[in-house]
Amino acid sequence: MASISEWYAGKNVLITGATGFMGKVLLEKLLRSCPDVNALYILVRPKAGQSMSERVQDMMKCKLFDRVREDNPDFHQKIIPISSELTQPGLAISPEDVQTLTSCINIVFHCAATIRFDEPLKHALQLNVIATQQLLSLAQQMQHLQAFIHISTAYANCNRRHIDEVIYPPPVEPKKLIDSLEWMDDSIIRDITPRLIGDRPNTYTYTKALAECVVQQESSKLNIGIIRPSIVGASWQEPFPGWIDNFNGPSGVFIAAGKGILRTMRASNDAVADLIPVDVVINLTLAAGWYTAVHRPKAALVYNCTTGGINPFHWGEIEHHVMSSFKRNPLEQAFRRPNANITSNYLINQYWILVSHKFPALIYDLFLRLSGQKPQMMRIFNRLHKAIGLLEYFSSQDWEWNSENMNMLMSQLSADDRKTFNFDVRQLNWPEYIENYCIGTKKYVLNEDMSDIPAARQHLRKLRNIRYTFNTVLLVFIWRVFIARSQMARNIWYFVVSLCFKFLSYFRASSTLTQ
Ligand SMILES: CCCCCCCCCCCCCCCCCC(=O)SCCNC(=O)CCNC(=O)[C@H](O)C(C)(C)COP(=O)(O)OP(=O)(O)OC[C@H]1O[C@@H](n2cnc3c(N)ncnc32)[C@H](O)[C@@H]1OP(=O)(O)O
Numbered sequence: 001m002a003s004i005s006e007w008y009a010g011k012n013v014l015i016t017g018a019t020g021f022m023g024k025v026l027l028e029k030l031l032r033s034c035p036d037v038n039a040l041y042i043l044v045r046p047k048a049g050q051s052m053s054e055r056v057q058d059m060m061k062c063k064l065f066d067r068v069r070e071d072n073p074d075f076h077q078k079i080i081p082i083s084s085e086l087t088q089p090g091l092a093i094s095p096e097d098v099q100t101l102t103s104c105i106n107i108v109f110h111c112a113a114t115i116r117f118d119e120p121l122k123h124a125l126q127l128n129v130i131a132t133q134q135l136l137s138l139a140q141q142m143q144h145l146q147a148f149i150h151i152s153t154a155y156a157n158c159n160r161r162h163i164d165e166v167i168y169p170p171p172v173e174p175k176k177l178i179d180s181l182e183w184m185d186d187s188i189i190r191d192i193t194p195r196l197i198g199d200r201p202n203t204y205t206y207t208k209a210l211a212e213c214v215v216q217q218e219s220s221k222l223n224i225g226i227i228r229p230s231i232v233g234a235s236w237q238e239p240f241p242g243w244i245d246n247f248n249g250p251s252g253v254f255i256a257a258g259k260g261i262l263r264t265m266r267a268s269n270d271a272v273a274d275l276i277p278v279d280v281v282i283n284l285t286l287a288a289g290w291y292t293a294v295h296r297p298k299a300a301l302v303y304n305c306t307t308g309g310i311n312p313f314h315w316g317e318i319e320h321h322v323m324s325s326f327k328r329n330p331l332e333q334a335f336r337r338p339n340a341n342i343t344s345n346y347l348i349n350q351y352w353i354l355v356s357h358k359f360p361a362l363i364y365d366l367f368l369r370l371s372g373q374k375p376q377m378m379r380i381f382n383r384l385h386k387a388i389g390l391l392e393y394f395s396s397q398d399w400e401w402n403s404e405n406m407n408m409l410m411s412q413l414s415a416d417d418r419k420t421f422n423f424d425v426r427q428l429n430w431p432e433y434i435e436n437y438c439i440g441t442k443k444y445v446l447n448e449d450m451s452d453i454p455a456a457r458q459h460l461r462k463l464r465n466i467r468y469t470f471n472t473v474l475l476v477f478i479w480r481v482f483i484a485r486s487q488m489a490r491n492i493w494y495f496v497v498s499l500c501f502k503f504l505s506y507f508r509a510s511s512t513l514t515q
């Protein structure tokens with residue numbers, strides 16, 4: 001049987017969400033490990049004042065593509081951008097482009113989605129469900145399509161504790177919901193959203209569950225695979241360790257902790273931190289594409305792409321390794337020395353928020369005001385509290401995912417494919433991975449130079465000295481206030497001083513005796 005790379009040779013691939021975190025890694029891996037792939041069609045929209053082509057050109061300059069660039073400087077010729085806005089009717093693809101896609105595409109990878117946890121329901125539905133439906137309709141017109149791979153999330157069914165590799169009945173029939181939301185006013189939708197999402201934490205997980213149902217409805221007409229990654233983190237090995245380009249999920253938390261801003265967060269020390277490296281997800285996705293096309297399973301196969309059941313690691317351990325990594329490789333211009341702690345106790349967390357977040361922010365903003373600058377720390381903390389508030393649901397509990405299909409797929413690969421498209425997370429060394437992850441946030445998200453580490457360490461030493469001085473001054477001040485106001489404090493003070501004095505005289509006496 002042909003290897004995975006051989007199978008992709010000569011194929012035309014369609015990717016949605018190629019400008020996103022996972023889409024970019026998918027594009028890079030295809031170009032690097034399947035060099036004979038014919039063309040990669042990517043659906044892209046203009047954004048933030050940049051045209052589609054400018055965006056694609058910028059993307060290809062990204063460091064992520066360095067290895068591909070080395071192997072093949074003309075790699076960009078294989079990438080064919082197609083203008084598309086997924087929230088528009090017909091995905092806003094021109095009739096000529098529809099014609100091209102329907103006549104040549106062999107495999108579709110659907111990565112695009114809104115992953116924001118606070119997305120208004122109507123928009124999340126539009127992008128995560130309706131766009132998926134429209135893409136499936138387009139796929140049905142593709143004359144040479146062999147597989148359709150949909151990227152879902154392991155948390156689509158996070159209202160269950162144990163999650164099998166099956167598509168669960170949707171919370172509501174997607175079509176009915178789409179029809180009803182069409183005529184509803186935004187304010188009404190906002191009001192009924194909590195009732196609709198029920199025991200799911202946000203519109204993201206809710207609409208991803210509906211999208212799976214929409215995909216299943218088409219599974220009799222197409223060869224479909226569904227990938228459900230858990231919390232996707234920096235790359236483990238490919239194209240280089242620690243590659244990450246965004247603040248989503250744990251990355252923003254790590255950065256905030258590394259900068260010394262985040263000191264406390266609600267999370268359970270013993271809960272499994274189901275992180276999965278992005279390269280593992282992409283390798284599995286490409287292998288699943290190959291398997292779906294070659295073996296044509298009768299029903300859509302779901303792959304829970306998780307680590308918890310295979311090589312578990314816990315939030316408490318993550319906290320420890322993140323902190324020690326940022327102490328060894330500090331971020332530049334930290335606000336305070338990195339020292340974040342997680343707790344599952346609401347009241348303790350609130351106490352530390354007050355003492356370690358709000359109080360220092362207030363003092364710093366006061367300092368900024370007095371020095372004629374605009375206060376900003378309180379604003380940063382308010383945003384941070386909003387973000388971590390949305391993540392706490394996922395860090396305070398754990399889930400069990402069955403990952404039999406991932407194991408089955410691994411058993412189907414040749415020894416060479418298992419190396420080239422490695423998704424065996426049993427080999428993942430967590431401390432090493434977390435170290436590279438933290439360094440990756442520094443290098444690729446914050447664009448900090450590793451040569452600045454000595455200066456960053458020096459800055460941390462300065463912060464430590466400021467803290468010691470501040471604590472000493474505070475202690476002396478509080479004590480002075482007490483001594484001035486309370487006879488009892490004065491008595492304690494004299495007692496402690498006389499005790500120290502006696503202790504010292506005793507030592508002096510005993511040392512003169514021994515001479
Ligand atoms: C050491 C302790 C260790 C303890 C560990 C505990 C860790 C727990 C982590 C648990 C993670 C669980 C994730 C669960 C995932 C489900 C997986 C998925 O399926 S789906 C995948 C998971 N999906 C997600 O993770 C999505 C979650 N994110 C959201 O929903 C929204 O970003 C938001 C509501 C948090 C903020 O909305 P809003 O206020 O409107 O702000 P915007 O978004 O518009 O961003 C504005 C600017 O700020 C930037 N920036 C953003 N975040 C941070 C940050 N933390 N910091 C700094 N900066 C940040 C951002 O880049 C942007 O910059 P620019 O472009 O302007 O230059």
Ligand SMILES: NC(=O)C1=CN([C@@H]2O[C@H](COP(=O)(O)OP(=O)(O)OC[C@H]3O[C@@H](n4cnc5c(N)ncnc54)[C@H](OP(=O)(O)O)[C@@H]3O)[C@@H](O)[C@H]2O)C=CC1
Nearest residue numbers: 017018019020021022085086087111112113153229231232
């Ligand atoms: N990151 C994670 O932790 C996890 C992600 N997933 C799933 O993986 C997939 C990819 O996630 P990730 O790469 O992290 O997400 P990103 O937010 O990084 O990327 C989303 C992609 O979708 C595109 N997109 C969004 N809206 C539109 C639109 N209206 N029209 C055209 N394109 C649009 C974005 O394009 P643009 O650049 O133009 O905005 C971008 O390319 C998603 O389906 C997500 O649900 C699953 C589990 C975990």
